[in-house]
Structures are given as C-alpha cells and as structure tokens.
Amino acid sequence: xxxxxxxxxxxxxxxxxxxxxxxxxxxxxxxxxxxxxxxxxxxxxxxxxxxxxxxxxxxxxxxxxxxxxxxxxxxxxxxxxxxxxxxxxxxxxxxxxxxxxxxxxxxxxxxxxxxxxxxxxxxxxxxxxxxxxxxxxxxxxxxxxxxxxxxxxxxxxxxxxxxxxxxxxxxxxxxxxxxxxxxxxxxxxxxxxxxxxxxxxxxxxxxxxxxxxxxxxxxxxxxxxxxxxxxxxxxxxxxxxxxxxxxxxxxxxxxxxxxxxxxxxxxxxxxxxxxxxxxxxxxxxxxxxxxxxxxxxxxxxxxxxxxxxxx
Numbered sequence: 600x601x602x603x604x605x606x607x608x609x610x611x612x613x614x615x616x617x618x619x620x621x622x623x624x625x626x627x628x629x630x631x632x633x634x635x636x637x638x639x640x641x642x643x644x645x646x647x648x649x650x651x652x653x654x655x656x657x658x659x660x661x662x663x664x665x666x667x668x669x670x671x672x673x674x675x676x677x678x679x680x681x682x683x684x685x686x687x688x689x690x691x692x693x694x695x696x697x698x699x700x701x702x703x704x705x706x707x708x709x710x711x712x713x714x715x716x717x718x719x720x721x722x723x724x725x726x727x728x729x730x731x732x733x734x735x736x737x738x739x740x741x742x743x744x745x746x747x748x749x750x751x752x753x754x755x756x757x758x759x760x761x762x763x764x765x766x767x768x769x770x771x772x773x774x775x776x777x778x779x780x781x782x783x784x785x786x787x788x789x790x791x792x793x794x795x796x797x798x799x800x801x802x803x804x805x806x807x808x809x810x811x812x813x814x815x816x817x818x819x820x821x822x823x824x825x826x827x828x829x830x831x832x833x834x835x836x837x838x839x840x841x842x843x844x845x846x847x848x849x850x851x852x853x854x855x856x857x858x859x860x861x862x863x864x865x866x867x868x869x870x871x872x873x874x875x876x877x878x879x880x881x882x883x884x885x886x887x888x889x890x891x892x893x894x895x896x897x898x899x900x901x902x903x904x905x906x907x908x909x910x
Contacts, residue, residue, distance in 0.1 A: 623890065623891050624653060625653050625886060625887065625888055625889050625890065625891075625894065626886045627653075627877070627878060627879045627886035627887055627888045627889075628651075628652070628653050628888060630808070630864060630879050630881060630886060631651060631866075631879060631888075633717070633806040633807060633808050634715045634717075634806070634816070634817060634864075634866075635708065635715070635816075635817055635818050635819050635821075636649060636651055636708065636709055636715065636866060637649045637651060638819065639707075640706065640707045640708060640819050642706065645706070647705060647706045647707045648707075649707055649709055650701045650702045650705040650707060650709055650710075651702055651709040651877065651888065652698070652888065653888050653889055653890045653893070654698055654876060654887075654888055654889050654890065654893050655890050655892075655893055656890070656892050656893045656896055658697055658698045658699075658893065659893055659896055659897065661695075661696070661697040661698075662695045662697060662699060662875055665694050665695045665696055665697070666694060666695070692704070692869060692870050692875070695875050698869075699869040699870075699875040699876075700869075702868065702869050702877060703868060703869045703870040708819050709866075709868065709877070710868055710870070711824055711868050711870075711871075712824065712827075712865070712866060712867050712868045712871045713817075713821075713823055713824035713865075713866055714733070714737060714817070714823035714824070714826065714827065714863065714864070714865055714866075715817045715823075715863075715864045715865070715866055715879075716729075716730075716733045716801060716815070716816065716817045716821070716823065716862060716863055716864075717804075717806045717808040717809050717814050717815075717816045717817075717862035718732070718733065718801070718809070718811075718814060718815050718816075718860070718862055719809065719811035719813070719814060719815075720803065720811065720813040720814055720815050721811070721813070722815075723801075723815060725797070725800065726797065726800030726801040726802055726803070726815055727794075727795075727796070727797045727799070727800035727801075728800070729800060729801040729815035730799065730800040730801045730815075730821055730822075730823065731794050731800075733801070733823060733863070734789075734794075734823060734826050736859065736860065736863070737823075737826050737827065737855075737859065737863065738776075738787055738826055738828070740855060740858045740859055741787075741827065741828060741855055742776070743858075744851075744854060744855055744858065745785075748839050748840075748842065749839065750778065750785070750833075750834070750839060751778070751779040752776040752777065752778065752779060752785055752787075753776065753777060753779045754774055754775075754776055754787075755774065755775060755776070755777050756772055756773070756774055757772075757773045757774060757775050757788070758772060758773040759772050760772040760791075771790055771791040771792040771794075771795065772790075772791055773788070773789065773790045773791070774787075774788075774789050774791070775787055775788040775789070776828060778833070783830070783833060784830070785828055785830045785833065786827070786828025786829060786830055787826055787827075787828035788828075789826065793822045798820055799820055799821060799822040800815075800821065801815035801816055801817060801818070801821055802815065802816060802817075802818045802821075803815065803816075804816035806862075808861070808862045808864075809861050809862040814862075827852075827855075827865060829848055829851055829852075831847055831848055831851075834847060835847065845873070846873075848873075849885055852865055852867075852880040852885070853880060853883050853884060853885055854883070855880075856880045856881055856882060856883055856884075857882060857883030861882070863881075864879050864880065864881040865879070865880040865881075866878075866879050867879070867880070874897075876888060876889065876897075
C-alpha cells in the first residue's frame with residue numbers, strides 16, 4: 600500500500616486536519632486519522648478526545664516494568680512475545696496502566712475493537728444499506744476463509760423475534776454462527792435491531808482510503824464491532840493450522856483483510872491485543888501504533904524471543 604508512506608498530513612472524515620504535532624507517525628496512525636477513531640466523542644454533555652496515539656519507547660518500558668513489579672516470573676520480554684499474555688486481558692490492562700490503560704478505559708470508540716469502512720457511495724442507497732452491505736461482505740469472506748480450513752458454520756437464531764408485553768413493540772431476533780452440527784458458538788453474534796435502525800449506519804464522508812469522491816464511511820455510532828467472529832480457542836483446541844498458533848488471530852485478520860475490498864479495515868484495541876499495542880489490519884497487513892524507535896525496539900524483542908524459544 601505505497602500511498603500510505605507518502606501521506607504526511609491526512610484529513611479526517613469531517614475534513615479537519617489532525618491537531619497532533621507533525622512528525623514521524625506510524626502507518627496505523629496515518630490510517631486512523633482518516634477515520635472516526637481520531638475524532639472526539641460527545642455523549643450528552645461530555646466530550647472525550649481520542650486517546651489513541653503511537654506508543655513510545657517509554658510506553659513499552661512502562662508496560663514491561665508494570666509486569667515485572669507484579670510478577671515473580673520473567674516478563675522482561677512481555678512486549679516481544681505473543682504467548683505471554685493470556686486469559687482476562689481486562690485484568691492485564693489494569694496491571695499495565697499507562698498508554699494501554701488510557702486507551703482501553705476511555706469513553707471513546709478507541710477503547711474497543713471494531714471495523715472501519717469507507718466505500719463508494721454508489722454501492723448503496725443510504726447509510727444503513729451501506730452498513731449492512733459491509734457487514735455481509737465481512738461475514739461472507741470470513742466464513743469462506745474458515746471453510747477452506749475445515750470449519751463449517753451455520754447461522755442459528757439465539758433469541759427469536761417477539762413483541763414487548765406492554766407496548767407490543769417489535770423485539771428483533773438475535774442470531775449467531777455455530778460450528779455446523781454442534782452447539783459451539785463461533786461468533787458473529789448480532790441483534791437484527793441494528794440492521795433496521797438508520798442511526799447505526801454509515802455516514803456520508805470522504806477519505807483517501809479509496810479513490811471514490813463520494814463515500815459512505817464509519818462513524819462513532821456505526822455498529823460493526825461484533826461481526827468479525829473469531830473463536831480462537833476452538834481453532835487452538837482442534838489444531839486447525841495456521842490459526843492454532845499464539846498469533847492465530849493476527850494470521851486470521853491479515854488473511855481476511857487481504858480478501859476484503861479496499862477501504863475495509865479492522866481496529867484492534869489494547870484490551871484485545873496480546874501485546875497491549877493497538878493495531879489496524881488493512882490489505883493483509885498489521886499496522887501497530889508504534890513510533891519508529893518503539894517499533895524497532897519491539898522487533899528486537901521479538902527476535903530475542905524467537906532466538907530463546909528456538910534454542
């Protein structure tokens with residue numbers, strides 16, 4: 600994606616230039632500046648600025664020190680390995696604090712993982728139709744990818760459609776995908792309420808992520824967080840390569856985004872990252888929010904881990 604490296608100043612969805620100081624930025628941050636991730640979020644009377652930023656070398660050392668102080672084990676390479684952090688990552692965030700904690704606990708969409716979309720406006724009649732098209736596209740490609748590795752899914756109704764007892768208002772059904780012929784939930788949990796409510800659709804905007812002049816893009820209200828569906832434990836337990844490795848989620852998301860149309864990106868928040876470093880997956884690549892010197896440090900640590908584990 601050569602155009603990423605040439606972007607120096609990037610306009611946001613709403614046409615405002617970044618307020619961050621100009622200087623070396625990660626490709627992840629350049630991508631994020633094109634999206635709602637870097638826009639402030641206003642809920643009632645409270646406005647929250649985006650906490651998302653590139654990690655520095657000091658941030659990496661702070662995470663490692665937090666774990667060293669908390670654990671008697673060897674966690675000096677916590678950033679360099681994808682297998683050290685397991686279990687409840689919310690608790691991990693509490694230990695790490697710092698940049699990871701600030702992002703993960705903020706009252707802002709940067710706190711949770713979700714899809715970011717930019718598509719030509721000609722592909723849909725309105726923002727809701729565009730959002731539903733994006734969701735269908737992501738699920739279709741994910742299901743096809745999993746089927747290639749022997750994981751067959753089927754859509755099941757978890758909670759059928761009903762009516763409210765007092766008002767008679769429609770309560771939409773809720774669905775998910777399960778491993779075919781079993782009760783094992785794989786993901787893609789969805790309330791169809793969001794498929795019928797315009798508030799949660801894409802909005803008119805413009806980015807440099809795609810060439811179309813008129814676009815539909817994600818907003819803070821767009822509900823595309825639960826549609827990536829990845830039951831990593833199932834793939835590990837059943838030894839379904841290559842997704843059974845500690846970095847199986849990375850492999851899955853890179854492969855999935857390589858198949859999706861341009862303008863489809865997945866944002867991974869710190870609380871769902873095994874290294875606590877936020878990232879954006881786009882066009883088959885993983886872009887981490889790291890300043891250049893911090894990125895170099897992390898690569899060194901990864902090399903150290905590989906050398907240690909291979910001996």
